Amino acid sequence: MTLLESPVGQSLALLRVETDPRCRLRLLELGFVPGATLRVVGRGATGGLLVAHGDARTALDSATAAGLQVEALRA
């Protein structure tokens, strides 16, 4: 599933980043590397997601979030 479809609060493992190259590089730099643990903290007022990865919080628009392939981690 994609990050966009993931429920709030669920721990997720990042599988692949499928966005355009420039955007992918910035995501990699911010720690969105395959294997990273992510968690959707909230959904924004006008779309987009708030994502926790490690101790950082990052806001992503929905198109970017739809390009992140994730799988649920067991609680």
Place this chain on the structure above:
Amino acid sequence: MLDSARRTPNSCCGDGNSAIPADPGAARVALVGNPNTGKSTLFNALTGARQRVGNWPGKTVEVASGSWRTGGEGAAPVALVDLPGTYSLVPRSPDEALARDLLVDRAAQGRPHLVVFTLDAANLARNLYLLAQVKDTGVPLIVALTMTDTAAARGIEVDPQALSEAVDAPVVPVLPRERKGLDTLAIAVRDALAEPRPCPAADLGAVVEDAVRGLADHISSEEPELAARHPVRWTAVSLLSGDEAPSVRGALREAAAARARTLVAENGSPHEDAELLLAEGRYLWAHRVHAAAVRGPAESRATWTDRVDRVLTSRWAGLPLFLGVMWAIFQATTTLAKPLQDGLQGFFSGPVTSLAVGLVGDPDQGGWLPGLVVDGLVGGVGQLLSFVPLMAIMYVLLALLEDSGYFARAAFVADRLMRVLGLPGQAFLPLIVGFGCNVPALSASRILSNRQHRLLLGMVIPFVTCSARLTVYVLLAGVFFGSSAGTVVFLMYVLSIVLVVVMGLALRRVLFRDSAREPLILELPPYRMPTLRGVLLQTWQRLAGFLRTAGGIVVVTVTAVWLLSSVPAGSGKGGFGGVSVAQSLFGALARCIAPVFSWAGFGEWHASATLVTGFVAKEAVISTMAQTYQTADVDGGAQPGALGPQLRATFEHASGGHTLPAVLAFMVFLLAYTPCMTTIAAQRTEIGNKLTAVSFVLQLAVAWALAVLVFQVGSLIA
């Protein structure tokens, strides 16, 4: 991003200050780090008032540099440069490019002697990624471990000794807000400068390291010139990740591509490429360092920032709260600033003018000196200084928004709305402020980190109708539209919004085609309480910059208008300074311009004269109307008095009977052309001379075309 936003995008019009310290003998130390790591707070704590903001040579970004007294016997002050925060040495904006420019692209003798790297203890892995890149350049470095208090609050404890061993560089914990650790940092810097030690690279894993080493050896033996110019390992790493450096020859690029292919093949995953493997290598190193130096919960816990965010960015509360904050800012920059602005204006037109009259004489008695000093300089400088409270309020609010962390949330909430214009969510704030006054709005545009976005925003802000224009709408609508006046004024606001959207889209297509539709990938810093010192320092720096740049243009314009209205034209009676407006050069100029507006229905000199002074300030439009009719009973703009019948006669005569379309056309012109000379001065500060000139011509062209369209179509319908 917030960090980088504090720099002024200042193109060719800076005051010539260079960010590179003037003293070539001083040791050069650069502060490098991610945004929101407390880097600028550290810089301010280390340099205090001994800092200046100047243009980065050859770039359009300003950086702060300052003198840091590290103490010790006979130790000379260190020249400290605060580079804009960046996530990577592969830059995405001009601000971010500075770190790479200084550490890599510059010849060895121009590089810093030492880097102080601010490492956020609460966000270690992410920060270590950039540290791994900086280590690739081999520059001697010291790690300043910041945000240890935030980390402790989350149950994270970083062992500085273990961290120092893991990253192979000295580590000094600092809390710049509380001035803790600064002396220890100074000692570490003195020691490191006395015995510089190139920093060893981070270990990116055996397979990646083999590829990097192989390519680095190739560069050293086959490309000695390139090796002399740039750090060899850094060049090898960036070539492997596919970075297109123009100075690199084709043969080397092919060698790099071949090694990259081998590297990917050895890893064997279909989804991977060299860039990804290098990023993963850096994160593997970061996690090893993290494991060695950090004790704390394995998984991040929900923080109070998360809980606050759940409300402030939520679907149900996010937008109303955001609009509430924007409304408060709008109120503060209008209602709160107005009495202060009026008070200062009164001070200049009252006591200061009286003092000037006492010193040089009364301009009404004739003579050029009293006219120039009292009407020109005192009037002009008075107008500029009357903006100071408004600008100070704006800058304080900006600093509060940025430093508290809310600004990043506001950008997230407004992102979708602003995307219509191809601008990020942060652009919402300057546009809102623009409805109060365009001048602070232009200054607020510097919060955008992308230069193309800043330039685009700087060109559309003048189309946002400000409160000064409102006074003229109210007067004209009251005179001509009776009970429909409110609707007409409302329509001017609607038109303003339409113009902002249309001009934004058009400029994007024509001037800013390169401006990519940027995805929203925005780090949200934890909420923090802004400090008084930090807010005041930022406000002062920005205010001083505004006054420096805007001062000249305002004085010149006011003096020019005074000169024009003092010189008699043709058969005008009375000497220099003693003519009526109608008989001055100003009146002659207005008559000269008037025919240009005949297609718009107001080709009449009274109307064009008000538009000329409207260029200086929209506040002056109504008083000029009164002056041209020699009417004295205009009160504050809202009471037309005897002006009404004269205005009616003017527009009826000029439009050949189509009065209402002509008045509407006049109002539309007033909305779209140059807001005021202070706006031009502020534009010049933000977007440079060339684009300010383009914007000026564009506004006139759009205003004229729209006015003609409104009058011609209106006349047909009426």
